[in-house]
Amino acid sequence: MKTLTKESLKMIKSQLLAGVAILLLVACQTEKKVESQVEQSQKVRLIYDTDANNELDDQFALMYLLVNGGVFDLEGVTVNATRNGGNIDEHYEEAKRILQLGQRHGKIPLLKGADGNFETIREKVGTADFDGKDGVDFIIDHANRNHEEELILLAVGKLTNVALALEKDPGISEKMRVVWLGSNYPKPGEYNQDNDTVSMNYVLNTKVPFEMVTVRYGEPSGTDAVRVTQEDINTTMPGKGPKIEDPIVGRHGGEFHTFGDYAVNLFEHIDYHGDPPSRALFDMVAAAILKNPDWGESRSISAPILIDNQWVERPENSRKILLWENFDRDAVIEDFYQSLEHYELVTTK
DSSP states (O other): OOOOHHHHHHHHHHHHHHHHHHHHHHHHHHHHHHHHHHHHOOOEEEEEOOOOSSSSHHHHHHHHHHHHHEEEEEEEEEEOOOOSOHHHHHHHHHHHHHHHHTTOOOOEEEEEEESHHHEEEEEEESSSSSSTHHHHHHHHHHSSOOSSSSSEEESSSHHHHHHHHHHHOGGGGGEEEEEEEOOOBBBOOOOHHHHHHHHHHHTTTEEEOEEEEOOOTTTSSSSGEEEEOOOHHHOOOOOOOOOEEEEEEOTSEEEEEEEHHHHHHHHHHHOBBTTTTTTTTTHHHHHHHHGGGGGGGEEEEEEEEEEEEEEEETTTTOOOEEEEOOOOOOHHHHHHHHHHOOOOOOOOO
């Protein structure tokens, strides 16, 4: 019988330890893979609240949601009317065009919300037919549904529909999260904010989890910095996205079978700003950070309040909100293009 030397025993021990290490590494990688698969299976459940006919970023955001079916569970689209883009019917029709281009019209619910503002409507929310009733009741109904995933209300226009829903049923503040594209905080002004400042202050004073995705005109820290030129769109977008058999008629006329071609048309009928002349895709950024939070930076602050169009800090306020800023422009834009190129349409239940 051969006697093992100290060197042989040492080598065997080393080999055993290496084997154990490999087994632990494989187990760890398998566990991470399973965790990753679980995370991917948990889709972002949301309602998209939009003033769709205002300019063109609303349309980009909606199409981004529609072609990311592996990420988003889009339960419905509600519209509101801001001062540009006409009345509620025109915002409804533009949202309908995008749903048609995304092959989801008739499959994803589309409802009219408020034409007016929160202050003039709030006392009527108990009536049978108040302004915005269909959209508001839809939000309330889906917030109250028993679901394993939280409901995110992605609002990219004024906050009128959101505030009306919270006014009519305050209990939904504990059943959903509001992510809002708006404000130049800490500076005053901004289109969505100015269209209904009362509704914004109302939501800030509720208990609903609230995230503010900043705009910040002309600054690199807001969604205004996520910009594309007309040349970018003309080069990249033609023919992109799902193709429909019966074309839509665009809001500026013309017939379109794909969102990519319609996007080119939208960019032909818009004003440009900056150097080089370009347009920001504000609303799409708010959708993108729901897909990948690493494409922006967030921090918790005490909820401020807007008084006489100036932000007033309330450091003693126990109510916290999340502030989003400093977005990864290249990652967001590239993912939008890739999502159109390799689209997976949202499914309906």
